[in-house]
Amino acid sequence: MTTSASAKYVADFKVWRGNQEGGGLEDYRVAVNEGEVVLDIIHRLQATQVPDLAVRWNCKAGKCGSCSAEINGRPRLLCMTRMSTFTPSETITVTPLRAFPVVRDLVTDVSFNYAKAREVPAFVPPEGVEPGAYRMQQMDVERSQEFRKCIECFLCQDTCHVVRDHEENKESFAGPRFLMRIAELDMHPLDAAHEAGLDRKRTAQEEHGLGLCNITKCCTEVCPENIRITDNALIPLKERAADRKYDPLVWLGNRIRRRPAGRTE
Structure with missing residues (x-):
């Protein structure tokens, strides 16, 4: 040398x-x-x-x-x-x-991440509103803008022990980067996923492995963009998913909405 x-x-x-x-x-x-x-x-x-x-x-x-x-x-x-x-x-x-x-x-080979990205349903435009007519409050813009800073370096995916230490979890776990994407869409005030029959909170839990995340914050610690992945995306998404599944009032409301017309119990 x-x-x-x-x-x-x-x-x-x-x-x-x-x-x-x-x-x-x-x-x-x-x-x-x-x-x-x-x-x-x-x-x-x-x-x-x-x-x-x-x-x-x-x-x-x-x-x-x-x-x-x-x-x-x-x-x-x-x-x-x-x-x-x-x-x-x-x-x-x-x-x-x-x-x-x-x-x-x-x-x-980081193709795992691109496969997971394709599994997350895209933003659903609100019916009857043209793209140029979208209106959002500034606080909603700022909340989702943090997550849009992601440069897809996949450092959070790499450090997440659910993926890092358990190869068998990759099929059922999207990882922090894409759970953050689901959280961003779920909190977006103009996303009409629910009206289109898509429950982002349910799919996060049942299809993308949200329950496997135990909020160690290791993903947040390595993010070069300083995105608060755990505090601002994963924990709020977990809370909303738990409310959706276990809150007795939400459960009762879902039962009432699903009850066929004319049926009494």
């Missing part, structure tokens, strides 16, 4: 190399310059030592979500993790997202 005269120091890195058949950590020493992020170092490794190192990235500005990986065991964006957060003597370990299958090196 050669270092430039402007290099601030040389760091020790352990980077996972391999594919779906297996692999392991390999040691590297690489120059670090002032102001750099971990993605800069990975690019320097590609340029100077391991040109076949696979890594997914795009914007390098924390807005595309492409460069998700695990740094010292914590899900992070490579482009938003500054080298200044580590000491020069610290060994930095970079591994692929653990919850998803490895394609090669730091690149994982």
Whole structure:
């Protein structure tokens, strides 16, 4: 390894190399310059030592979500993790997202997330209201706007232990990113899903695994957009789903609405 005269120091890195058949950590020493992020170092490794190192990235500005990986065991964006957060003597370990299958090196197959996205029914427009005529109060706009900041880096999906530690849950559990999407639609004042026969609270519970979430807030902790996934989406959705299913007044109201005309009990 050669270092430039402007290099601030040389760091020790352990980077996972391999594919779906297996692999392991390999040691590297690489120059670090002032102001750099971990993605800069990975690019320097590609340029100077391991040109076949696979890594997914795009914007390098924390807005595309492409460069998700695990740094010292914590899900992070490579482009938003500054080298200044580590000491020069610290060994930095970079591994692929653990919850998803490895394609090669730091690149994982995140198609699970796109499959789950397709399972969430889209916004249902209110009948008789043209798109240009939609009106919402500002507080409703702000409430859903928080969730629209999601860049789909899938760090929350990766850190959620329901998916991370239990492969068998993937079929029945959408994960925090898509439960948050359901919560956003369910609280949207113009979503006419119920009128169309779609009960988002019921489907969240019965089809998307809302009950498996035990609100540990690990998804919130790794979100690079600082979305309060647990407090503002998952917990309120759980409360509404529980009210819908167990509140005796709601149960009675549903029974009355379902009773056939002319029938008495």
